[in-house]
Amino acid sequence: xxxxxxxxxxxxxxxxxxxxxxxxxxxxxxxxxxxxxxxxxxxxxxxxxxxxxxxxxxxxxxxxxxxxxxxxxxxxxxxxxxxxxxxxxxxxxxxxxxxxxxxxxxxxxxxxxxxxxxxxxxxxxxxxxxxxxxxxxxxxxxxxxxxxxxxxxxxxxxxxxxxxxxxxxxxxxxxxxxxxxxxxxxxxxxxxxxxxxxxxxxxxxxxxxxxxxxxxxxxxxxxxxxxxxxxxxxxxxxxxxxxxxxxxxxxxxxxxxxxxxxxxxxxxxxxxxxxxxxxxxxxxxxxxxxxxxxxxxxxxxxxxxxxxxxxxxxx
Amino acid sequence: xxxxxxxxxxxxxxxxxxxxxxxxxxxxxxxxxxxxxxxxxxxxxxxxxxxxxxxxxxxxxxxxxxxxxxxxxxxxxxxxxxxxxxxxxxxxxxxxxxxxxxxxxxxxxxxxxxxxxxxxxxxxxxxxxxxxxxxxxxxxxxxxxxxxxxxxxxxxxxxxxxxxxxxxxxxxxxxxxxxxxxxxxxxxxxxxxxxxxxxxxxxx
Numbered sequence: 001x002x003x004x005x006x007x008x009x010x011x012x013x014x015x016x017x018x019x020x021x022x023x024x025x026x027x028x029x030x031x032x033x034x035x036x037x038x039x040x041x042x043x044x045x046x047x048x049x050x051x052x053x054x055x056x057x058x059x060x061x062x063x064x065x066x067x068x069x070x071x072x073x074x075x076x077x078x079x080x081x082x083x084x085x086x087x088x089x090x091x092x093x094x095x096x097x098x099x100x101x102x103x104x105x106x107x108x109x110x111x112x113x114x115x116x117x118x119x120x121x122x123x124x125x126x127x128x129x130x131x132x133x134x135x136x137x138x139x140x141x142x143x144x145x146x147x148x149x150x151x152x153x154x155x156x157x158x159x160x161x162x163x164x165x166x167x168x169x170x171x172x173x174x175x176x177x178x179x180x181x182x183x184x185x186x187x188x189x190x191x192x193x194x195x196x197x198x199x200x201x202x203x204x205x206x207x208x209x210x211x212x213x214x215x216x217x218x219x220x221x222x223x224x225x226x227x228x229x230x231x232x233x234x235x236x237x238x239x240x241x242x243x244x245x246x247x248x249x250x251x252x253x254x255x256x257x258x259x260x261x262x263x264x265x266x267x268x269x270x271x272x273x274x275x276x277x278x279x280x281x282x283x284x285x286x287x288x289x290x291x292x293x294x295x296x297x298x299x300x301x302x303x304x305x306x307x308x309x310x311x312x313x314x315x
Numbered sequence: 316x317x318x319x320x321x322x323x324x325x326x327x328x329x330x331x332x333x334x335x336x337x338x339x340x341x342x343x344x345x346x347x348x349x350x351x352x353x354x355x356x357x358x359x360x361x362x363x364x365x366x367x368x369x370x371x372x373x374x375x376x377x378x379x380x381x382x383x384x385x386x387x388x389x390x391x392x393x394x395x396x397x398x399x400x401x402x403x404x405x406x407x408x409x410x411x412x413x414x415x416x417x418x419x420x421x422x423x424x425x426x427x428x429x430x431x432x433x434x435x436x437x438x439x440x441x442x443x444x445x446x447x448x449x450x451x452x453x454x455x456x457x458x459x460x461x462x463x464x465x466x467x468x469x470x471x472x473x474x475x476x477x478x479x480x481x482x483x484x485x486x487x488x489x490x491x492x493x494x495x496x497x498x499x500x501x502x503x504x505x506x507x508x509x510x511x512x513x514x515x516x517x518x519x
Contacts, residue, residue, distance in 0.1 A: 144348035296500030
């Protein structure tokens with residue numbers, strides 16, 4: 001009795017899961033995604049299709065969802081030998097951050113057009129911003145920002161941890177505030193040229209606010225991290241985040257992810273560096289390299305290692 | 316309190332005794348990030364020179380009306396204003412060089428060296444002395460950046476300012492972005508070595 005119920009549930013689940021696939025099969029399209037190259041869309045058909053119809057660019061209409069009037073320039077369509085996978089090559093790189101609508105006419109026998117949307121999974125995109133700021137474009141090792149603080153406070157692990165957490169906190173708060181200022185004040189009133197002045201002011205304000213709030217709300221945490229807060233003001237790694245998010249026109253969630261990744265990346269870099277420097281104190285280093293020079297060489301080696309992440313692509 | 320140094324001494328002080336990059340170890344980000352060619356170093360040096368001189372003069376001019384408790388925010392906003400000016404000028408007249416330096420022009424606002432000079436020098440001294448101190452610091456930064464760029468461009472590409480000097484590429488490694496760390500580290504070690512040898516010679 002019990003096993004049959006289980007079987008029935010599994011069967012039901014399978015049907016429910018397969019439903020979208022079945023529904024798509026009716027529309028002749030089995031899969032679609034952005035291609036490997038920036039100007040490609042890959043479409044997989046459910047059954048065999050007529051090569052002449054599919055490879056004729058005149059049968060296609062492709063546009064970004066928010067601009068239906070602007071038809072994208074399709075150069076050619078290539079159908080793979082398996083008769084199912086077609087690669088659409090466009091004249092210009094696509095903006096893969098927005099959904100694209102593709103409509104193919106004369107595909108079915110009735111002559112009706114098959115229309116579908118191509119888009120990246122949004123959560124995956126958010127996650128890729130985070131990982132990119134954390135590893136691939138690590139602010140210290142591949143963007144070379146915040147080096148003064150990086151070399152100044154990476155002598156001991158405890159300091160490095162405290163500094164890293166404080167930085168992350170301030171970065172996230174100041175990035176969110178800067179985003180609001182940028183989107184609702186600077187942009188609508190055409191005050192873009194004030195970016196630098198406004199952002200540096202906001203960062204100083206945030207540091208002061210975090211200082212005051214932390215002192216009242218969590219004195220223990222303040223005693224641990226308070227000393228680092230003074231160092232945070234006007235540091236280039238912090239002011240860089242608002243500038244980058246304004247340049248890229250990120251939305252709220254994307255800005256949050258960027259700030260979190262940047263802060264986490266800074267924490268990671270500080271922690272790695274301090275671990276090495278603690279060991280180096282015991283090592284026998286030539287007198288000319290003692291202190292800062294050897295720290296630079298080690299940082300260079302870390303940068304080399306982080307270069308390995310550059311091929312990392314997610315989603 | 317007025318400084319007893321002459322104008323020339325102030326300039327030389329910025330270039331040698333208190334060179335921002337090699338002696339004070341400040342403003343390391345651009346020294347590592349974009350010192351791949353002499354030209355890059357020169358361009359950023361010009362920008363920093365401009366911001367340093369203008370902010371120094373501004374603060375020195377208004378030093379008597381700035382309340383000591385709000386002096387740091389005042390410095391920051393002054394620097395930010397001048398950075399905005401140079402940012403817009405470069406973007407308008409030298410778009411190519413501007414694109415190469417990317418975000419670093421805007422980040423001059425966070426260079427520790429400029430704030431430090433305002434706090435240590437400009438808020439106490441006359442406009443004239445601050446002007447020459449600003450020139451010295453700016454030139455010191457520029458020469459530091461150009462020295463790094465010189466080594467990296469010569470060793471990496473075999474060229475100087477784009478002209479082929481060596482005819483071959485000795486070590487391509489040096490133009491790769493991350494080599495900035497190695498280059499700065501090695502140059503610092505080199506200066507330390509000279510200092511050690513000099514002291515030994517003096518003692519003997």
